[in-house]
Amino acid sequence: MDALILGGGGMLGRKLAESYAADQEATLSRLSLVDAFIEPAPPVGAGFAVDCSVADITDPAVTQRLVAERPDVIFHLAAIVSGEAELDFEKGYSINLDGTRLLFEAIRGEGDDYCPRVVFTSSIAAFGAPFPEIIDDEFILQPLTSYGAQKVMGEMMLNDYSRRGLFDGVGLRLPSICVRPGAANKAASGLFSNIIREPLSGRDVVLPAERSTRHWFASPRSAIRFLRHAATIDTQRLGARRCLNMPGLSATIAEEIEALRRIAGDDVVQRIHDEPDELIMRIVAGWPSNFTATRARELGFSAETSFEEIINVFIEDELGGQLP
Amino acid sequence: MDALILGGGGMLGRKLAESYAADQEATLSRLSLVDAFIEPAPPVGAGFAVDCSVADITDPAVTQRLVAERPDVIFHLAAIVSGEAELDFEKGYSINLDGTRLLFEAIRGEGDDYCPRVVFTSSIAAFGAPFPEIIDDEFILQPLTSYGAQKVMGEMMLNDYSRRGLFDGVGLRLPSICVRPGAANKAASGLFSNIIREPLSGRDVVLPAERSTRHWFASPRSAIRFLRHAATIDTQRLGARRCLNMPGLSATIAEEIEALRRIAGDDVVQRIHDEPDELIMRIVAGWPSNFTATRARELGFSAETSFEEIINVFIEDELGGQLP
Numbered sequence: 034m035d036a037l038i039l040g041g042g043g044m045l046g047r048k049l050a051e052s053y054a055a056d057q058e059a060t061l062s063r064l065s066l067v068d069a070f071i072e073p074a075p076p077v078g079a080g081f082a083v084d085c086s087v088a089d090i091t092d093p094a095v096t097q098r099l100v101a102e103r104p105d106v107i108f109h110l111a112a113i114v115s116g117e118a119e120l121d122f123e124k125g126y127s128i129n130l131d132g133t134r135l136l137f138e139a140i141r142g143e144g145d146d147y148c149p150r151v152v153f154t155s156s157i158a159a160f161g162a163p164f165p166e167i168i169d170d171e172f173i174l175q176p177l178t179s180y181g182a183q184k185v186m187g188e189m190m191l192n193d194y195s196r197r198g199l200f201d202g203v204g205l206r207l208p209s210i211c212v213r214p215g216a217a218n219k220a221a222s223g224l225f226s227n228i229i230r231e232p233l234s235g236r237d238v239v240l241p242a243e244r245s246t247r248h249w250f251a252s253p254r255s256a257i258r259f260l261r262h263a264a265t266i267d268t269q270r271l272g273a274r275r276c277l278n279m280p281g282l283s284a285t286i287a288e289e290i291e292a293l294r295r296i297a298g299d300d301v302v303q304r305i306h307d308e309p310d311e312l313i314m315r316i317v318a319g320w321p322s323n324f325t326a327t328r329a330r331e332l333g334f335s336a337e338t339s340f341e342e343i344i345n346v347f348i349e350d351e352l353g354g355q356l357p
Numbered sequence: 358m359d360a361l362i363l364g365g366g367g368m369l370g371r372k373l374a375e376s377y378a379a380d381q382e383a384t385l386s387r388l389s390l391v392d393a394f395i396e397p398a399p400p401v402g403a404g405f406a407v408d409c410s411v412a413d414i415t416d417p418a419v420t421q422r423l424v425a426e427r428p429d430v431i432f433h434l435a436a437i438v439s440g441e442a443e444l445d446f447e448k449g450y451s452i453n454l455d456g457t458r459l460l461f462e463a464i465r466g467e468g469d470d471y472c473p474r475v476v477f478t479s480s481i482a483a484f485g486a487p488f489p490e491i492i493d494d495e496f497i498l499q500p501l502t503s504y505g506a507q508k509v510m511g512e513m514m515l516n517d518y519s520r521r522g523l524f525d526g527v528g529l530r531l532p533s534i535c536v537r538p539g540a541a542n543k544a545a546s547g548l549f550s551n552i553i554r555e556p557l558s559g560r561d562v563v564l565p566a567e568r569s570t571r572h573w574f575a576s577p578r579s580a581i582r583f584l585r586h587a588a589t590i591d592t593q594r595l596g597a598r599r600c601l602n603m604p605g606l607s608a609t610i611a612e613e614i615e616a617l618r619r620i621a622g623d624d625v626v627q628r629i630h631d632e633p634d635e636l637i638m639r640i641v642a643g644w645p646s647n648f649t650a651t652r653a654r655e656l657g658f659s660a661e662t663s664f665e666e667i668i669n670v671f672i673e674d675e676l677g678g679q680l681p
Contacts, residue, residue: 122521161597165495173495175516175598182517186510192499193506197446273485274499 040110041066129183204276364434366392453507528600616664
């Protein structure tokens, strides 16, 4: 199986490549990593050919060239994240909408004998308040950010191109990925990761939202499992609705902090400083916090069931398995 | 108030212009009718300036020119209908998606001191089976046609541009408009009109679907009321969800035919010939048939409550008020 990862320089793209490289069972023959901003690093120990490049999917010649290699699976993870798409209207629409469409059009342009699996990362940002207490699989998509609007537009094209047999798409509405490693990106949801990662790394951190804030989480490890499962799932079972609410854990910030206390102790937790920010609290109030994710669970997707698990994944995968 | 109607040569555009022209209370100062295909006819008896032109909204110079006149209200009714958008993939995306986006971008390009009301016709084709028995205002948008996908994409932009204050949008998910006058267009839903209009006009007609088929209807007169109400409604009451399921009448084809029999007699009804068509029946099975339309009703939108009413509107507005 030949795979192409767009957004291969991002956190998920990198971890996805590493996951395939570490997996002796993975039947990958070739992996192409492409990113617009960061030259992706080839994963260590891959038993398959890897090529890495910097390329911009808003250039139709680029998407045509990438697709002309006819990868069997295309992971389309490339996106301008929520905070930046909100600040830069044109950049968000250009990459998140036009880039996605150019990719899909390039696949269509390859003709009838090419029908790759396309795995597209949508987001729970596809939803916007007001919400029921728990969001089922039939709740209306009404985003409250440009990023969310662009993701829903991508979903619509994914469904339509798949229904027409132009490719075989699966869309994943990802929970907030937590704990994100490394420096914060411009995703507004970064605060949920920051309050775990920074204290565990010996640094103080500001908490700009209220501790009662509830949100929907999965670890990076779960996200990679979602992506790999989506690459091989039987899409007959999806019908025309190709996009799924991914499973996750519903937790409050207070519950995050209590899990951190149980794992790392009071001293670490004391590095969190409450400094409520009106703007951030208003943004966060528009976010969903709980899903049934019934369809996805029935299709074999699963995630963590406690915040301790989520923190332990971070400690194992990012801190070498032990507290600093 | 200056108004611009895009799609001014279509059935709704023409009737909307006629409605303003006939209304002594209408406070229109100017009306521009634009259509890509048909030179719109100026409405008779208008007490305001009218200009009519043929122009293609997929040309950015055209949308910029139209918007540069700074109409207070823009009715964006221009679209490739469902049947044609399904047959011609590129034309559908070009006009329904790109044309809509170019219009919205032209408005954005006018700058901060211009914020027109934009009334956008979406459709119940924004929904796709499987459905609950009655669709509420929070049911997921999952179209089963390219036309429906393009309409949802337009809705997403309408919400996003409105949320950002770039214009003041209202989207209307129209029921199937019935009874459509004149020759059938390429909308797949034309069959529901054909079986009323053709027999009333002394012509035989084929019914390609089963009589038990249930669907969601409003008359052209209701549609014009929806559009005019949307042009003046207080959008503060809409919040971020700018698109509304319009009220309508849920009726089966059998109920349509019984209403026709009560109004026009057995001889007229006998001009309907059942010739079930597998393809059409499969398409129709994916269409919604009943909505609560609660939000729209609370905002003052209303439609017919019996199919006799719908037929009588056709007889009054299209047949001069009497049976031929």
